[in-house]
Amino acid sequence: DTEVTQTPKHLVMGMTNKKSLKCEQHMGHRAMYWYKQKAKKPPELMFVYSYEKLSINESVPSRFSPECPNSSLLNLHLHALQPEDSALYLCASSPYPGSDTEAFFGQGTRLTVV
Amino acid sequence: EDQVTQSPEALRLQEGESSSLNCSYTVSGLRGLFWYRQDPGKGPEFLFTLYSAGEEKEKERLKATLTKKESFLHITAPKPEDSATYLCAVQAENSGYALNFGKGTSLLVTP
Numbered sequence: 001d002t003e004v005t006q007t008p009k010h011l012v013m014g015m016t017n018k019k020s021l022k023c024e025q026h027m028g029h030r031a032m033y034w035y036k037q038k039a040k041k042p043p044e045l046m047f048v049y050s051y052e053k054l055s056i057n058e059s060v061p062s063r064f065s066p067e068c069p070n071s072s073l074l075n076l077h078l079h080a081l082q083p084e085d086s087a088l089y090l091c092a093s094s095p096y097p098g099s100d101t102e103a104f105f106g107q108g109t110r111l112t113v114v
Numbered sequence: 115e116d117q118v119t120q121s122p123e124a125l126r127l128q129e130g131e132s133s134s135l136n137c138s139y140t141v142s143g144l145r146g147l148f149w150y151r152q153d154p155g156k157g158p159e160f161l162f163t164l165y166s167a168g169e170e171k172e173k174e175r176l177k178a179t180l181t182k183k184e185s186f187l188h189i190t191a192p193k194p195e196d197s198a199t200y201l202c203a204v205q206a207e208n209s210g211y212a213l214n215f216g217k218g219t220s221l222l223v224t225p
Contacts, residue, residue: 042215043202056212090157102148103213105157
């Protein structure tokens with residue numbers, strides 16, 4: 001199983017809503033990532049979890065709150081988002097932190113903030 | 115500051131017309147250079163990792179090469195199903211775990 005599964009695939013939320021994005025992998029990877037990708041732009045790193053601990057936060061606004069309940073799951077909690085936060089949110093995993101092997105990406109959650 | 119520049123931004127090829135995509139980079143200590151393919155609305159799909167100058171890797175119609183300043187993705191006799199955006203990313207020794215992506219090359223292969 002070389003899959004990273006993200007749910008939901010699409011999400012539309014209002015600026016006052018609270019929602020969560022979920023990511024799951026069963027490859028035994030110990031590093032997990034959240035990326036944000038705007039249309040026709042490359043992915044931009046948001047957070048890195050290393051052995052279930054947050055190790056990198058790329059100055060992301062507090063309206064985005066990551067959580068790693070266990071080594072297979074990664075959540076991104078969303079609250080009071082702005083329309084400019086609309087994007088494709090990608091989860092990725094790699095075997096271990098600092099790994100120079102490939103990161104496997106999920107299919108993404110297409111988020112629209114209205 | 116680490117930089118990754120891909121060219122061209124867009125490329126249109128006839129089926130069977132071979133070509134190359136370029137990824138030039140400046141990084142303080144390269145740990146690895148990655149090539150991904152991304153279809154619209156999907157997550158990036160891993161293609162290759164290159165670690166040192168002179169290294170080459172092949173997969174079907176694709177071949178990736180690496181020098182100290184740039185990488186090329188050669189596409190031999192492309193087919194319409196090769197149409198996608200090809201992303202190059204570098205991982206620097208001092209960047210922790212982050213992949214720094216270029217803006218990508220959008221490839222369209224017409225029958």
